[in-house]
Amino acid sequence: MSIRSLELRARAVVEGFWNGLHRSPYHGFSVEFTEYRQYTPGDDPRHVDWRVYARSDRHYIKKFEDETNLRCHLLLDRSRSMEFGTLSHSKAQYAATLAATFAHFLHQQGDAIGLMTFDEQVRELLPARHRPGHLRHIYHAIESPAAGTTTRLGTPIERAADLLHKRGMVILLSDFLADPAELEKPLLRLAAIGHEICAFQILDPSERDFQFQQSSLFEDAESGATLHIDPAAARAGYLDRFNAHQQSLAALCARVGVSWHPIATDRPLGLALFDFLQDRARRGRIIRRAS
Numbered sequence: 641m642s643i644r645s646l647e648l649r650a651r652a653v654v655e656g657f658w659n660g661l662h663r664s665p666y667h668g669f670s671v672e673f674t675e676y677r678q679y680t681p682g683d684d685p686r687h688v689d690w691r692v693y694a695r696s697d698r699h700y701i702k703k704f705e706d707e708t709n710l711r712c713h714l715l716l717d718r719s720r721s722m723e724f725g726t727l728s729h730s731k732a733q734y735a736a737t738l739a740a741t742f743a744h745f746l747h748q749q750g751d752a753i754g755l756m757t758f759d760e761q762v763r764e765l766l767p768a769r770h771r772p773g774h775l776r777h778i779y780h781a782i783e784s785p786a787a788g789t790t791t792r793l794g795t796p797i798e799r800a801a802d803l804l805h806k807r808g809m810v811i812l813l814s815d816f817l818a819d820p821a822e823l824e825k826p827l828l829r830l831a832a833i834g835h836e837i838c839a840f841q842i843l844d845p846s847e848r849d850f851q852f853q854q855s856s857l858f859e860d861a862e863s864g865a866t867l868h869i870d871p872a873a874a875r876a877g878y879l880d881r882f883n884a885h886q887q888s889l890a891a892l893c894a895r896v897g898v899s900w901h902p903i904a905t906d907r908p909l910g911l912a913l914f915d916f917l918q919d920r921a922r923r924g925r926i927i928r929r930a931s
Contacts, residue, residue, distance in 0.1 A: 641729045641737065641909075647779050650740035654748070657910045658695055711752045711768045711808030714739045715800060716782065717842075719759035719791040720861045721817050726846045727905055734905040735813045735842045736782045741909055742811055742916075743782075747775045752808075755781050758796035768808065790862045793818045797826035807834030816841045820888040827896045838916065839893055841902040848904055850878050 643649045692700045716739050722732040743753050747770065754768030755778050764781040766774075793814060800810065810830055816839070830837055846852065852871040859866045886902065893900035899919050903912050 641733065646736060646740050646783050647744075647776075649737050650744040650779075653737070653741045653909045653913065654745050657745075657913050710746075711754070711806060712742070712746050713754040713756065713768055713800065713804055713808065713810050714742060714778075715796065715810060715812045715814075716755065716757045717759070717791060717793070717814035718757045718763060721791060721815055722842070724847075724861055725844050725905065727844070729905065731815055731842045731844055731905055734909075735840075738840065738842070738903075738909055738912055739782055739811075739813055740779055741913055743775060743778045745913065753778060756796060756800060757781060757784070758799075760790045760792045760795065762796050762799050765803075791815075791818050792822075794822040794826050797823065797830065801826055801829035801833065804830070804835065805833065808836075810835045810837045812837065812839045813842060814840075815843055815847075816889055820885070820892045824892055824896065827892070827898055831897050836899075837897070838899040838919070839901065840912070840916075841889070841900075843902065843904050845904045845906050848882070850875050850882070 641649065643652060688699050692698070716735060718732065722735060723730050725731055725733070739755075743755075746753050750770055752768040752770040753775070755764060755766045756762055757764040764784060766777060766781055791814070793816070797812070804810065827837065850871065852869075855868065855870045857866055857868050890900050892898075901912070901915060901919070903915075
């Protein structure tokens with residue numbers, strides 16, 4: 641996160657992921673996601689991916705592009721609440737880097753990537769493409785300054801359902817500090833189209849654990865309302881309500897068939913990428929490019 645360039649941060653995470661995978665027990669793990677299979681005698685050696693061989697010391701055959709490419713849409717929350725952070729980086733910076741990491745990783749596979757940024761309304765919209773220069777447009781849009789204040793998650797998800805008619809993957813990155821009830825209908829619409837939906841809840845560790853020590857004046861980043869709070873007196877009630885909110889979100893995602901990933905901003909980004917790919921391995925799903 642100390643790297644200033646978003647593109648270089650994303651590249652560093654992905655390259656670190658590959659290197660870590662090579663040193664870990666999960667040597668064959670990447671095969672399911674880079675759409676490779678192990679070389680067997682009789683395969684055409686022209687289809688061996690020598691870059692993968694250099695990383696893993698194993699011979700893999702890349703499947704044909706028309707069998708493997710997917711269409712992925714990144715939905716990124718840019719509302720004011722995402723600017724909060726008690727670490728060296730905010731939730732917004734972490735979410736932007738994770739979105740760029742997914743874009744870089746999927747682009748390497750030849751997948752088409754689109755982007756929608758939103759707060760109370762849609763701000764940026766880039767269609768899913770795989771062509772020279774498109775990834776740079778994705779990075780630029782992700783880095784654009786946030787303009788909104790409040791979060792209305794249901795509205796941009798409804799808009800996505802209106803626009804994304806060809807099934808693919810939808811990755812939603814937000815802090816999900818909203819009423820879960822407003823999300824069920826739009827998520828069901830997306831799922832009914834046939835999209836595989838992955839939701840990443842980005843939270844600061846202090847939001848999860850409420851480890852504030854001193855009495856302070858807390859300000860709502862979106863409404864501007866202030867409240868003086870003694871953390872010792874408020875912690876138990878806060879955690880009860882926070883955990884109830886988390887359980888509601890998890891139950892909603894389970895009902896709708898959304899893959900749910902709550903992540904704190906102190907978690908290494910490479911591990912967040914690994915969690916995402918491991919979840920897809922468990923689901924055993926590959927989305928082929930729509931005709």
